[in-house]
Amino acid sequence: MNSLSKYPSFVSPGRIKTLVLPIGKWKQDQFIEAVKRIRDYSEIRLLDITPIDSPLFTPQGFPNGRLFFDFDYTSNNDSLELFLYDFQPFRKTFIVIGLVNDDSSIEQNLRILKEKYQTVISMNLIYYDSNDPKILDSELPNVFHTNFSLKPNNLETIICDIGHNFLEALSRYYSSYKHVTLRSPGAIGGNSISKAIITRYGPHNTLVNPTDIQKTSSNSSKRLSSFEMTTNSIKRSASLKLANTLSTSDSRTQQKSRGRQLKIIGNFQLLAGRYLDALTSFTESVTLLYKLRDFLWLGSAIDGIAICFISLTYLNTPFQVPEIIHLLCPLQTVDQLSSITTPATTNSIKTPAQTPARTSTSAQNIPRTSISTIPPNLQSPRNSTNITASFLDIDISTINLPHLIRKMAEKILYYYELTLTSNNEYVPNIVYCDFVLKTLSFMVACHNEQTLPPEILQTIMHEDPPKFIMKCTDLDDNDIEFSKEDIYMFATKLFELQLDTLSIESQVNVYMTLATTCKILGFQRKEAFTLKLLLKSLESFGENLFWSNNHREIIHDILCTYGITKRKSESNVSDSKDMSWFILQKGALNLCVSLAKKVNDVELIAELSIKLLTNFTHILTASEQNILFKEFIQPCITNGSIKEYWDPFVIRNCSIQRLEFDEPGTQSAKLPVEMNIKDIDKSPLKDTKTQVKTDEVFNPFKISTTKKVKFAPEKVNDNILLVGDKAEFTCTLQNPFKFDLHITKLQFGSEIAKYCELKDEYLTKSNPYIIKPESFKDITIQIVLKKSTTSDGCLIDRLLLSAFGLPNQELKIVNSEQHTISIDTVKKEYEASTDDVTDINLPVNERCNYGSLDLRIFPEQPQLQITNKSNIAENSLMILDGTKTKVLLNIRNKSLSCPIDYMSFHIISNIERDLKNDYWKKYQTDDLYAFEKQLEMLKKSAITVNNAPKKMKPGEDISLEIEVDVTNAPFTFSEFDLVIKYGMTVENSENIYVKELEIPYEVTIQKTIEVANLDIIPLNEEMTAGNNSVDWIKYVHEKLNNNSGENIHDFVLLLLDFRNSWLDGLNLQVQFDDFGSKKYLIETGHTLRMIIPIRKIEFEKKGFSNKQIPHVVAGRQFIQSGLKVEEETELREQFWCREYILDRLKCRWNFFHDVDLNGSIDVRKFLEKFDSKMVSTLYKGKSLFTVKLFANNTTVNIGDNLKLGVQLENTRTKTTDQIPPQRKLNIWIIDHKTSKILPRSNSRILYSGTLSKMISTNKPFTTEFNLLPVEPGTYEICAAVARLESQDPLLHFDSESIIITVE
Amino acid sequence: MPQYFAIIGHKGNPIYEAEFSIQQGNQKNLGFSQELKEMNPFILHASLDIIDDLQWQAVPSNSQYTNDNSSGSGSNFSISSTGGFLRSKNVNNTDNCYLGKVDHFYGLAITAYISYGGMKFVMIHGTSTSGGSNSTNTVVIDDNACRSFYQEIHELYIKTLMNPFYKTGDPISSPVFDSRVRSLARKYLNK
Known part of the structure; x- marks a missing residue:
């Protein structure tokens, strides 16, 4: 911030104001670099300067002296300070140096300079890198040339020559002052000069060093009064003297003018580096002016003396403190002090002020001693009019210079304040201010030194702002000449002034210096406060400001101090929860924004206004936000300095909906499932929607899907879509701000764009999607599906969004807010802190949980269609029990581009469908066998697709022939579904996209012949051989005749009652082993008993009791039947006997009228289980x-x-x-x-x-x-x-x- | 004579803020001017630097920053300087939390009080003529009343701390606390 304003130096009146101007074609940095080089030679020894004629200013007069140039490339409006040039001539810009880097003519350049800077007394031109012989050979004393590209070695010589020119000009300039009556600024400027108005808050006397008061607490009043008494006595004696000597007003005016002349000579001599002469001039002037009570000029002259002191000390030149100074600012010399103070405290030079208040009484006496050191013979020189070079002058080596300077400064301020009552001899505000500032800088420079070491002097002389910052040390502040409190108290003097009456430049100066001081003192909050005041006054300044880039530093400083910069509430949970002083931060930020606007620093406006908006959304009112948006943010968007939208959480939840189709609920709405070829047959395809999760506890609050509106777009669970589908993308957008949010673009990210994109043509800048203040809103956009994804699908975790026409940016989808710091983050931080890993600033936003959307797009799928509804009506089939029939079905691959690579046919009957998973548990083994056997038969042979195709070309028609055989079907078989699984292979994979086509059929089985009853009886009676007309008797006889070893007891009779339930007569024929019965006609509704001779089963041969009842479905875990061994045996025998019969018994029937129409009877489904009597009858040797x-x-x-x-x-x-x-x-x-x-x-x-x-x-x-x-x-x-x-x-x-x- | 009072936490965050102004009969509102209302937090915030400095000062000096001149006729307040905040162990005086006037800004005086837990109670005293910066009136601070005010506030604050649901450093939003503070202000400051 040093270039914004100059940090004042106590010795600035001794520096020659020099303006360096660019002439030709300079680039800014180039020029600044050149000025910087010149600045290296801002201190020139008088020794090096060619002598001039004027005895007053010739360098020979004080070869030790120095010229200090104050090279600058900015300057204030001269006319504003014109009224001060008589009083403080050093304010004037004396020298102009034109730096020329082209070959423009010397004369013209000089002429222009003269025109523009009429008041400047010395014009110089330095040509850089010029090859023009005219310039190189120029004889003019004020035209120089040097080589800029190399290190200009003659620069010092040039500056010396410029110094020479200046001294010559100065002597000419001074001669114009010689005979002028010098007037005070107030008298020149009249009412336009702002008078210093000092408002005292609290105690009256601010002149007295507060430290003094404090440290000498109880006796300070006494001491002061004694001091005042002394000065008063001087005054009184002086005025008496004056009354005697200057009886006439004429001589008084003369004396006054002489005093003022001397003062101004002193000022010029100070500029010319002749410090000893200046000291003499000032001393004389002080003596005169003091007598005349010309306090304004007196103060300024004392100031000059103080500068001489410092400058001479800097040059290491011994000098004497004039007596008059000693008189005005009573001092204690080092020897006196050391003689008084105890040896214990000699480690540092003590000044009276340093003596602690509560120490011994002897110490308390010190101040008085010092005053009393003014010897009794003090009166004698005062009586003489000439008191210069008095023998009473004190050698500088014996006094504490900083302390003396401080005393002098206080005196000067005192005198300045005395002028305030005067009508035109008053001190202008700016003079007072500048003096306070430069004194402040001096105090800061030597705040913890008793003496002035060379390095401190160096900084004072060269106007370097101090770099250090005061530490809060444990040292007793009393050891330091200027303690923190002193400096701060002195600084607050400025707040007693009406700073707003100063010119803006001066105000900047004041505030900047104050801020720097506070910074050095370590008062960061004070510094920020001062800077804030500065910004406030700049903001209220009406005209446009030209300001260098340094305002950013200031604003940065302010924001840092108020804790705004480091706050990152948008990404840090703890920051967002932190309770800081929001009102303060908001106020500061607001001010900074409006200032940035004033300076027209668009980047800064953008940065700060976004910060204000995002970090302080909650405390900004609607109108504030609106203003912020309209006046600051929107222009920044227009000019492109805001590049991205500021709310990282704008995109909330996202989802994808598939839209309904032309025919709701039909095949086209179904999605294929990707499966491995091997797995397809294993598991039946189940609709994911209807699948009940068994591990889930019933949740009564879950909204049942059935309650939903029937045709509402359903959310896709796995987000699987087909190419060519109609689908919508919905996402929720938030607007936490109090103005409308305009969304101008919403699109998928670039990596997803090749698969699908949002149809957002209607979303434009002129037609944005508006989200009302402080609300959430859903936006639904149609998705255009372009290409199928790989089997892994693609992940949508961010969207391309543009708000207010800002460039598109990718924003992550946010699912929910995170209120606490997650353990992971803490852990990470902990690890980072232990591992000394420096980059822990991962771009992880811990404020939210990000969401994402998995999307899979399948390629276009083939579609199977039923073209005609086959040969049966309504898919309902009536069939006679025990017969077969054929059903025709025409199917077509509707898709014109996709072939069906895979087809398989499955049948699911109503019996299977109704079965529970654990149906088998409740059955005994024999029942289970019977049941499962039936199922198996049903599955295997009931329905078969005869000409099942494997593949279908696009658009191909196929006629399917389905054979329905209900021979073994139970009567509960009432419907079945024909399921065609079909699909096409996945590219580069073994998988297949599988779809299902389900065709339901209803079946009604008409009963034909039923087996009503069964019995087995032994054959006991001998039968007459002649009765061979009965088929079974004939059979038995044949058997007995053929085999003599058999007798009639080897046969049993199986009695079966057949009942014809059909409408027509039926012919029935039964077969058992080698026995074949005759055809018997059974009239409709009639029952016929058939007798079938069966050979007894040989017990020894079969061994039924040891044969297990078989299982149709293997692999079930053994379940204890709970039967005893005998019962088990019985069960087995019964079972096997029945099986024996069933295996051998075949019944066929045909229509009485139509022989071709025939069928068979599945006796199994009619036959009951055998009882033990039947078994023992049948089972020989049981x-x-x-x-x-x-x-x-x-x-x-x-x-x-x-x-x-x-x-x-x-x-x-x-x-x-x-x-x-x-x-x-x-x-x-x-x-x-x-x-x-x-x-x-x-x-x-x-x-x-x-x-x-x-x-x-x-x-x-x-x-x-x-x-x-x-x-x-x-x-x-x-x-x-x-x-x-x-x-x-x-x-x-x-x-x-x-x-x-x-x- | 309006006041702006704030309790400042350890991180320099305000825990409680209040502005006291009095309605004298049917007079106009004697609060701060709008400009000052906005400035007050900033002024108070800036003076925290001084309070920090005073808090850790080994040598007690209540009046260092206040530019006090006890010899001056216009001495408006007196401070019983009995030891700084740090001296609390050695000095047998429980009343060292009150720092007195610590800072001033134009016509405004700032007084401060530090609790043993390091909470800073700070108050800006405005001038009675609805204190603009042009006002030449000086602030009169009744030190004893001010001290009592702070002490009672301290007590109130400690009571708040004892609330198990209150976390140190959080803003105090209790209306009871607010009304009590205001009544204390009426009692001691704007009599």
């Missing part, structure tokens, strides 16, 4: 024993004795444990007609003894029973073996019996 009954006579008369022989034989060759050795043999007598067992004691057949006998089973056994029938009838006698213990449970019951007729 029993343990063979019991044979004999009777001597089968026909007896009443009263005849009947002998019944029983022969019992063990059937098993091996006796097992199952057969206990002792058994009981029971005889049962059954009434043949009624089939009732006669009770044990009855009156129909008498018997002797019991009808039971103990038997041993080990060996064949024969016994006899004697019976006496007493009632006529037919009796059936059978024998049974029972367990020993109990009566009833029969161990064996042989079905063979004897029938006895009693007459």
Whole structure:
């Protein structure tokens, strides 16, 4: 910020104001570089300068002296300060140096300079890199040339010559002042000069160093009064003296003018580097002016003396402090002090002010001592009029210069303030201000030094602003001449002035210096505050400002201090939660923005206004936001300095909807599923929508999908779309601001653009999508699907967006806000801090959770279509049980471009569909077999597609022939679906896009012949051989005849009742093994009993009890049936017996009228399970024993004795444990007609003894029973073996019996 | 005589802000001018530098920044200088939180009080003629009343701290707190 305003130096009145101007074609940086080089030679020794004639200013007069140039390339409007040139001539710009880098003519350049800078006394031209001989040979003393591209070695010489020119000009300039009566600025400028108005807040006397007061707290008043007394006494004596000597006003005026002349000579001598002469001039002037109470000029003269002191110290020239100064600012010299102070405190030079208040009384006396050191002979020189070079002058080496300067400064301010009562001899505001500022800079420069070391002097002399910043040290501030508080208190003097009356340049100067001071003091907030005041005054300044780029530094400083710069609430959670002083920040930012606008720094406007808008959205009112937007942001958008939209969270949730089609719910709406070829047959395609997630707990709050509007576009779960689909993209946009948000473009990112894009033609700058203030709004745009994606699909996590016509930018999709710092972030930070990884500033925005959308686009798919509804109406089929029929179906690949590469046909019947997954659990093994067998038959043979194609070309027609065979179908079979899975292969992959076409059929099975009943009876009676007209008798006879080893007991009869349920008569034929029955006609509604002779099943051969019941579906886990071994055995036998029959029994029928129309009967679905009686009848040798009954006579008369022989034989060759050795043999007598067992004691057949006998089973056994029938009838006698213990449970019951007729 | 009062947290963030002004009868509102209202936070914020400096000063000097001249006839306030904030351990005086007048800006005086927890209670005292910057009136601060005001505010603040739902450093939004502070201001400052 140093180029914005000059940091004042205490010695600036001793510097020659020089303006450097570019002539020719300079580039800015080039010129600044050149000036910088010249600045290296801003200090020129008088020794190096050619002498001049004037005795007053010749360098020979003080060869040690220096010329200090103040090279600058900016200058204020001269006329504004014209009134000050008499009073402070150093304010004038004395020298103009034109830097010429072209070959323009010397004369013309000089003429122009003269025209433009009429008041400047010395014009110089420096030609750079000129080859013009005219210039090179120029004899003019004020025209120089040098080589800029090389290091100009003659630059110092040139500056020396310029100095020489200046001294000559100065002497001429001074001569014009020689005889002029110098007037005060107030007298020259009149009312236009702003008077310094000092408003005292609080205590009156600000002149007295506050530190002094504080440190000498209790006695300060005393000391001051004594001081005032002293000065007053001087005044009084002086005025008395004056009254004597200057009795007439004439001589008073003369003296005054002389004093002023001396002062101005002093100023000029200071400029000319003749410091000792200047000191003399100033001292004389002070003496005169003091007497005359010309306080304004007096103050300025004392200022001159102070500058002389510093300059001489800088040159290491010994000098004496004039007595008058000593008088005005009483001082304690070093020797006195060291003689008084205790040895313990001699480590530093003590000034009276430094003595702590609460120390010993001797120390308190020091100030007074110093005053009393003004010797009693003080009066004598004061009585003389000439007090210059008094022997009482104190050598500079003995005093503390900074302290002296400070005292002098206070005195000067005091005198300045005294002038304020005067009408025209008052101090102008600017003079006062400048003095305060330069004193402030001096205080800052030597704030912690007692003496002035050369390096500090260097900075003071060269106007370098201090670089250091005061530290808060533990040192006692008392050791320092200018403590922090001192400096700050002094600085606040400026706030007692009416700064707003100053010119804007001066105000800038004041505030900048104050700010720098505060910065050095370490008061950052004060600094920012001062800068804020500066900006405020600049903002209220009416005219346009020309300002260098340095305003950015200032604004940056302010923003830093108020904590605005580092705040990144848009990406940092903790920042966004941080409670800082928003009002303060907002105010500061607002000011900065409006200032940036004033300076017309568009980039800064853009940056700051966006910052203001985004970081302080919540505290800006609607009108503020509107103004901010309209006046600052919108112009920035127009001129392109705002390049991107500022809200990173503008895009919220996104989704894709597939739109409905011409025919809702039809095939075209279905999406194919990508599957591996191998997997297709395994799992039935299930619609993802209807799939119930079993692991999910029922959620009553979940909106049921069925409640939705029927034809509303449905969200795509996996975001799978087809090329050529109609689909919409919906995303929510937010506008957190209080003005309308205009969205002018919304598009997918570039990597997605090749697959699909948004149809956004209607979204233009002139027709934007407007989002109302502080709202969310959904925008829905149609998607144009262009190309299929790879199987991985593509990820949409960002969108191309443009708001307010800004350039497109990619913004991420934000799903939700994150309110706390995620653990990951903390962890990352922790890791970073432990690992010393420097770049932790990952561009991760922790304020939100990003969302994304997976999108897959499938290529265009073939589509299968049913062209005619086949030969049956309404897809309903009526079919006779046991018959087959054919159904025709025409299908076509509707797509004209995509072939079907794969086709497969599946049937799902209603029975399968209705089955539960665990249907098999409730069945016994035999039932399960029966059930599953039926299913299997249904699946395998019920419906077959005879000419199933594998592939279809685009547009191809195929006629399918479906055979429906309901022979084995149960009557519950009422409908089936023909599912055609088809699809085309995925490019470069083994997968297939599979679609389904489902054709439902209804089936009604009409019953034809049913098997109503079944029975198995043993064949006991001998049949007459002649009766061969009956087919089964004939068969048995043939068998018996052919095989002599067989007898009639080897056969059983299977009785089957067939019922014709059809409307027509049917011919039925049954086959069993090699037995074939005749064709029997069954009239409609009639039942026919068929008798089928069956050979008994040999127990030994088959061993049914050891054969497991088979499983149709393998792999089920074994489930305990819970049966005992015997029960299991029984079950197996029953099962296998039934299977035996079913395997061999074949029934066929045909229509009585139409022989060709025939069918078969699936007996299995009619037959019941066998009971144990049937089994034992059929199953020869099933029993343990063979019991044979004999009777001597089968026909007896009443009263005849009947002998019944029983022969019992063990059937098993091996006796097992199952057969206990002792058994009981029971005889049962059954009434043949009624089939009732006669009770044990009855009156129909008498018997002797019991009808039971103990038997041993080990060996064949024969016994006899004697019976006496007493009632006529037919009796059936059978024998049974029972367990020993109990009566009833029969161990064996042989079905063979004897029938006895009693007459 | 309007006042602008704020409690400043450790990070320089305001925890509580209030402006006190009095309606004297049917007089005009004696609050700050609009310009000053906007400036007040800035002035207060800037003076935090001085308070920080005073807080850590080894040598107690209540009046260092205040340009006080006890000998001057216009001494408007007196400060019982009994030790700085840091001296609290050694000096048997519990009343060292009150720093007195610490800063001024044009006609405005700024007083401060530091709690032991480091919370800064700062107040800008405006001039009674609805203090514009042109006002030449000086601010009269009744030190004792001011001190009492601060002490009671301190007490209130500690009570707030004891609220388990209040987190140190968060803004105090309790209306009860606000009304109590205002009544204290009426009691001590704008009598």
